[in-house]
Structures are given as structure tokens and as C-alpha cells.
Amino acid sequence: MGRRWLAIAPASLVFLGLFVAPLVYFLVISFWSVKARMPRPDLTIANYIATWTEYGDVLGSTLSIATAIALATTLLAFGFAFVIRFKAGRLGPLLLFVTLITLFGGYLVKIYAWKSILGLDGILNMALTGTGILSEPSGAFIYSTNAVVITLTYFLLPFAVLPIYGALRSIDDATLEAARDLGARPHAVMRDIIVPQCEGGILVAFTLTFLISAGDYVTPRFVGGGASMMGHFIEQQFSIGFDWPMGSAMSFTVLATSLLLVLVVRALFRWAFRR
Amino acid sequence: MKPVQITDTLWRGFGLVVVLFMLLPLFLVVLFSFNESALTSLPLTGLTFSWYERLFEHRSFWPAFQNSLIVGFTVAVISVAIGTLAALALSTMKPQRANLLLNALSLPVMLPALIIGISLICYFVRFLDLRLSLLTVIMGHLVIALPFVVLIVYARMATFNHSVVDSARDLGATRWMAFRTVTLPIIRPTIIGAALIALSLSLDDFVITFFTIGGGNTLPTLVWGMVRTSLDPTINAIATLLIALSIGSTVIALQLSRYRG
Numbered sequence: 001m002g003r004r005w006l007a008i009a010p011a012s013l014v015f016l017g018l019f020v021a022p023l024v025y026f027l028v029i030s031f032w033s034v035k036a037r038m039p040r041p042d043l044t045i046a047n048y049i050a051t052w053t054e055y056g057d058v059l060g061s062t063l064s065i066a067t068a069i070a071l072a073t074t075l076l077a078f079g080f081a082f083v084i085r086f087k088a089g090r091l092g093p094l095l096l097f098v099t100l101i102t103l104f105g106g107y108l109v110k111i112y113a114w115k116s117i118l119g120l121d122g123i124l125n126m127a128l129t130g131t132g133i134l135s136e137p138s139g140a141f142i143y144s145t146n147a148v149v150i151t152l153t154y155f156l157l158p159f160a161v162l163p164i165y166g167a168l169r170s171i172d173d174a175t176l177e178a179a180r181d182l183g184a185r186p187h188a189v190m191r192d193i194i195v196p197q198c199e200g201g202i203l204v205a206f207t208l209t210f211l212i213s214a215g216d217y218v219t220p221r222f223v224g225g226g227a228s229m230m231g232h233f234i235e236q237q238f239s240i241g242f243d244w245p246m247g248s249a250m251s252f253t254v255l256a257t258s259l260l261l262v263l264v265v266r267a268l269f270r271w272a273f274r275r
Numbered sequence: 276m277k278p279v280q281i282t283d284t285l286w287r288g289f290g291l292v293v294v295l296f297m298l299l300p301l302f303l304v305v306l307f308s309f310n311e312s313a314l315t316s317l318p319l320t321g322l323t324f325s326w327y328e329r330l331f332e333h334r335s336f337w338p339a340f341q342n343s344l345i346v347g348f349t350v351a352v353i354s355v356a357i358g359t360l361a362a363l364a365l366s367t368m369k370p371q372r373a374n375l376l377l378n379a380l381s382l383p384v385m386l387p388a389l390i391i392g393i394s395l396i397c398y399f400v401r402f403l404d405l406r407l408s409l410l411t412v413i414m415g416h417l418v419i420a421l422p423f424v425v426l427i428v429y430a431r432m433a434t435f436n437h438s439v440v441d442s443a444r445d446l447g448a449t450r451w452m453a454f455r456t457v458t459l460p461i462i463r464p465t466i467i468g469a470a471l472i473a474l475s476l477s478l479d480d481f482v483i484t485f486f487t488i489g490g491g492n493t494l495p496t497l498v499w500g501m502v503r504t505s506l507d508p509t510i511n512a513i514a515t516l517l518i519a520l521s522i523g524s525t526v527i528a529l530q531l532s533r534y535r536g
Contacts, residue, residue, distance in 0.1 A: 003450075004364045011361035011380065011421060018395070019383050019418050025402050026394035039401070076293060083290035087283055095294060100529055102297050104475040104521045107482075108498050109514040113300035115502070116307070116511075121314060123303060157297060186282070208385060215387020218481065222502065231389050238393050238486070248397070251390050 030248035039244045047249030055233060055250060062214055062230040062254065063261055065145060069152045070210035076153065077160035077205055082194070084161075085168040096165065103158040111222045114151040118142040118223060143225035151223050152213045159212075160205035167201030168194070196273045203269065207262050214258045215251075230254045301518060308511035326508040330516075333509070335500075339492035343478055346409055346493060350416040351474040358424030358473075359466055363458070365425070366432035377429060381422045391418060392486035399487065407489025415483040420473035427472065427532060431465040468532025475521040475528075 033042040051059075080099075084092045117123045118141040125137035141147060171194060179189050195202070213219075217231030230250060237247030311321035330336055361380075365373040383391060395415050399405045439461075443453040459466075481495035488496065494517055501510050 004367060007360045007364035008376070010357035011425065014357065014417050014421055015380055015383075018414050019391070022391075022394040022398035022402075025398050026390075029397055029401075079286075079289055080293045083286050083293075087286040088290055095290060097529070098294055098297055101522045101525050102301065104472070104479055104525050106301075106479055106514065106517045106521055108495050108502070109304060109517050110300065112498070112502055112510060112514055113304045117300060117303065126314075154296065154300065157293075211385055212387055215389045217389055218499075231387070234389060234393070238396065244397055244401075247393060251393065255386075255390065 026248050027252060029245055030252055032245040034243055034245055037242050042245075047245050048253065050246060051250050051253045055230065058228070058230055058233060059253065059257065061228050063257060065148060065229060066210050066214040066258065067261070069149050069156070069213040070206050072149065073153045073156045073160045073209045074164075074202060074206045077157055077164050078198075078202060080157075081161050081165035081168050081201075084165055085171075099158045099161045099165075103162070107155065108218070110155045111151055111219050114147065114154065115142065115222050118147050118150075142223055145224065145228060148220050148224035148229070151219050152209075152216060155219070156209040156212060160209050163204040163208075164198060164201040167198030171197050191273070199269070199273065203266050206265060206269075210262055210265075211255075211258055214254055304511055305515045305518065307508055308515040310508060313507050326512040329509050330512045335492055335497055336513070339494050339497040342409060342491055343493040343495075346412050346416060346484075347474045347477040349413050350420050350477040351470040353413075354417055354420040354424045354473045355466055355470040358421050358469065359428050359462075362425045362428035362432060365429055366435065367437075373429070377426065380425055383418050384422050388419070388480070388482035391415070392483045395483065396486045407487055409488070409491075411487040411489070412484050412493070415487045416477040416480055419480065419483065420476045423472050423476060424469040427469040428462065428465055431462055431532065435462065464531040468528040468530075471524040471528035471531075475524045478517065478524075479521050 029039060030047055031043050031045065032039050033044055033046065034040065080095070084095045084099075088095055115122070119125070120137050120139050120142065122142070124141055125134070128134040129137055175193060176189060179193055184192070215231050217229065217235045220229040220232050231254075234247050234250045234254070237243045237250065241247070306319070308326055309322055309324070310319045311323045311325075312319075365376060368376075392415070395411070395418075396407070399407060399411050399414075405411060435458075440453050440457055443457045444450070448456070478493075479495065481499060484493050485496055485499065492500070494513065498510060498513055498517070501513070
């Protein structure tokens with residue numbers, strides 16, 4: 001018994017000392033104030049109030065953009081995982097392999113790829129002007145909310161496919177055949193068996209993609225023109241503003257509202273697919 | 276065609292579109308790193324390696340490359356050592372308790388990297404009074420790499436036959452001998468696979484590195500600086516290098532660990 005806990009101790013030390021402790025300290029800082037550009041210990045909720053009054057609208061747009069990304073990514077991922085599991089036959093393992101290798105294929109690289117596709121002198125514009133569809137390059141593709149949604153969906157897709165595929169894999173073929181033999185239509189099989197049985201995977205995918213996109217700042221800055229998401233303003237508190245307490249309050253506001261929204265979506269999902 | 280065949284064809288078409296969506300952007304980045312023209316435009320003007328020559332002559336490239344390797348290998352070794360130890364212990368626990376601990380240990384994966392990065396910088400600079408360096412970057416990367424190592428090794432242990440270790444122990448082997456001569460050889464491919472996943476996570480990380488490095492660069496922070504100042508195919512060259520490093524180590528990891536989702 002003692003040995004077992006000893007073996008877990010180093011990993012727990014990293015988890016508690018480099019993850020939990022920094023987060024708790026960071027939460028404490030959100031109640032501090034700033035004097036002469038230096039964070040000072042204090043006990044004030046002024047930073048939270050300022051977050052709501054100054055960044056309330058940005059918070060709203062952040063949550064709605066993250067919802068759009070999480071919905072798009074989870075839907076695409078479900079469809080793709082469904083194809084891998086049931087429709088691709090012998091090509092299934094190959095599709096899974098593509099998903100796995102693009103999982104770690106470079107965060108910045110992926111954002112840069114979309115910047116060079118959607119940009120003013122990007123590949124899309126060159127193709128459209130080259131073929132005469134457009135007379136001059138259009139700036140409509142990049143620096144828009146759509147560009148942020150496309151780029152983050154692209155980045156997060158493999159992360160969403162894997163948990164959903166894991167859940168689909170454990171569905172028993174015999175159950176599906178039984179349902180079909182008893183006359184269930186394909187959409188009924190989908191609604192009453194497949195989706196409820198991979199509920200866990202779908203919810204993990206949604207939660208993961210939602211939280212990561214709600215806190216991203218690199219994508220909005222590279223392809224979204226910056227100013228529409230909280231991550232951008234939080235990062236600025238550290239790079240140019242040096243207002244740590246404010247940045248901390250903003251971070252925990254984003255986290256808390258995101259968690260709340262994710263819990264509501266989870267409850268809605270369970271309600272919709274369970275009778 | 277029967278309706279069933281039509282929907283099957285539609286599903287396969289959808290699968291093909293998604294695969295193209297996943298691969299094409301990365302393919303284009305690689306393609307344009309070999310294109311003669313400084314513009315990322317089609318059609319290609321000619322094949323060249325000059326963007327790679329430009330990159331290798333870049334004054335900041337080699338130090339960044341060296342930093343990336345130092346951080347990546349240190350993170351891989353440490354996270355595998357302590358992650359394997361934890362996974363082995365977890366695998367002998369009741370599944371319910373093990374799952375609870377696993378879920379807790381995986382929390383860093385769910386959190387935006389920005390929040391991990393800025394909480395670490397406050398903690399290091401103000402609370403621990405540490406100077407930011409490669410060491411702080413390594414500590415930051417451990418936070419995100421460790422959960423993956425634990426999950427991968429734990430998944431392997433689910434199908435591990437514990438009776439072979441018991442036999443070794445019955446025959447008089449010490450715990451350490453049993454681990455070194457029985458357990459380790461069996462799970463070695465998985466452990467190497469987990470190390471490579473940790474390596475590619477570390478090589479790829481930008482956000483946590485950006486906040487915890489203080490001075491100097493790793494490859495991703497170098498890319499960040501280059502993208503902000505200009506857009507030319509030198510970035511495609513360094514991006515191609517990053518893709519090759521991370522996809523290369525992932526492919527080897529998959530082969531070794533036989534991890535399939």
C-alpha cells in the first residue's frame with residue numbers, strides 16, 4: 001500500500017506543485033490591486049467588476065465564437081468518427097492514422113497554414129483571381145470571425161475525433177443488427193442507440209474544444225484581427241499592461257462562464273437523448 | 276442504386292472531404308517551402324532549397340533548435356520516468372479509484388494553455404522568485420506532457436498479464452529485478468512511444484514556452500516572431516521542419532506503442 005502511494009508521489013508533486021499551486025496562487029492574485037504598476041496583496045473584487053463592465057461584450061462574443069467552434073468541431077468529428085467506425089471498411093485504420101498524426105502536427109504551423117491560405121496574397125485569393133472569378137484579391141476571408149472558426153475547428157478536429165471514435169468502437173455490432181432486424185430505420189438507430197451510447201465521447205469532445213477555443217489568443221491575433229476574443233485582452237495584461245490582478249480576474253471569469261455554459265450544454269444533450 | 280448504397284457513398288464522400296481538410300493545409304505549407312517564388316501563389320514557379328539555406332543561415336535558428344531539443348528531451352525523459360511509475364501504481368488499484376486519479380491528473384489537458392502559462396509566470400516570478408530560463412520552460416511542459424504519458428502507459432497496463440510478475444516474484448526475484456527483467460521488456464515499446472509523444476508535445480508548444488522562457492527562443496517562439504514581422508517561405512521551411520519532427524516522432528510512437536485512439 002505504502003509503495004503504491006510512493007510511486008504516485010513524483011507525478012502528484014508535479015500536478016500539485018506545478019499545476020494546482022500556480023492556479024490557486026493565480027486565483028488569489030485576482031483579488032489583489034495594482035499600485036505603481038506592481039501587483040499588491042489586497043482583498044478586492046474590483047477586478048471582477050471591471051471585467052464585467054469593460055469586457056462584458058468581448059466575453060459574450062468569446063463564448064458565442066467558442067460555442068460555434070465547439071459545435072462545428074464536434075459535429076464534424078462525430079461524422080468522421082462514424083465513417084471510420086462503420087462506413088470506411090478497410091480504409092478505417094488509415095483514416096484513424098491520419099487523425100493521429102495531425103494531432104501533434106504543429107499548433108502555430110496550422111494557424112500559419114490558414115493565414116497563408118486565407119490572406120490577401122494567399123492561395124485562395126491567387127486561385128480566385130487567377131481563374132478570373134475575382135477581379136482583385138479580396139480581404140474578406142482573413143481577419144474575420146469565420147477565419148477564426150475555420151482555423152480553430154481545423155486545429156481541434158483530431159482532438160474531438162479520438163474520444164468520439166473511442167466511444168463508437170465499444171458499441172456492439174450485434175445491438176445495431178438486432179435493432180435493424182426489428183425494423184428500426186437508420187435515423188432511429190442513430191438517435192436511439194449510437195448517439196446515446198457515445199454520449200461520453202461526444203461530451204468530452206465538446207468540452208475540450210469549447211474550453212481550448214475560449215482561451216485561445218494566437219488564432220484570433222493571426223487570422224481574426226485580434227480584438228474579438230478574451231484571450232487577446234488577457235494576454236495583453238501580461239505583455240503590455242502589466243496588470244496581473246486584472247488579467248487573473250478576466251481568466252477566471254472566462255473559465256467560470258465557460259464551465260457554466262458547458263454544464264448547460266451537457267444537461268441539454270442528456271435531456272434530448274434520454275427518455 | 277439502392278438507398279442504402281447512396282447514403283453509404285455520401286458518408287464516404289464526407290469522410291474523404293474531412294481527410295482532405297485535415298491534410299491539405301499542412302501539405303500546402305510543405306509544398307511552398309520548396310517553391311522558388313517568394314509569394315505563396317499557384318502555380319508553382321520552380322523547385323528550390325534556397326528557403327532552407329536562408330533558414331539555416333538565420334542567426335537565431337540554431338540556438339532555437341538547440342533549446343527546443345534540450346527542453347524536449349528533458350521533458351520526455353522526466354515525464355516518462357515519473358509518469359510510468361504513476362501508471363504502474365494506478366494499474367494495481369481498483370479501477371474506480373484509478374479512474375478518479377487519472378481524471379484529476381488529466382485536468383491540465385482541458386485548460387487553455389494561456390491560463391497555464393500566465394499562472395506559471397506569476398507563480399515562478401512572484402511566489403518562488405525564480406529566474407525564467409529553460410528550466411522554467413521544462414517545468415511548464417511537464418504539466419502538459421505528464422497526463423499523456425500516464426494515460427498511454429495506463430492503457431497498455433490494462434491488457435498486461437500481472438501473473439508473469441507474480442511468477443518472477445515467487446521464483447525469488449526482488450521487486451526491482453522483476454520490474455527490470457519482466458515488466459519493462461514487455462512494456463518498453465509503449466514507454467518509448469509515450470516518450471516520443473511527450474517530445475512532440477514539447478517541441479510543438481508555443482503558449483507556455485512564450486510565457487516561461489524569459490529570453491531566447493525555441494522553434495515555435497522563433498516562428499511566432501517571424502510570422503509577426505514578415506511572411507516569406509523561410510517560415511514555410513521552418514514550419515515544414517516542425518511538421519517533420521512532430522509527425523515523425525508521432526508515427527514512430529504509434530508504431531511502437533500500437534496505440535490506436
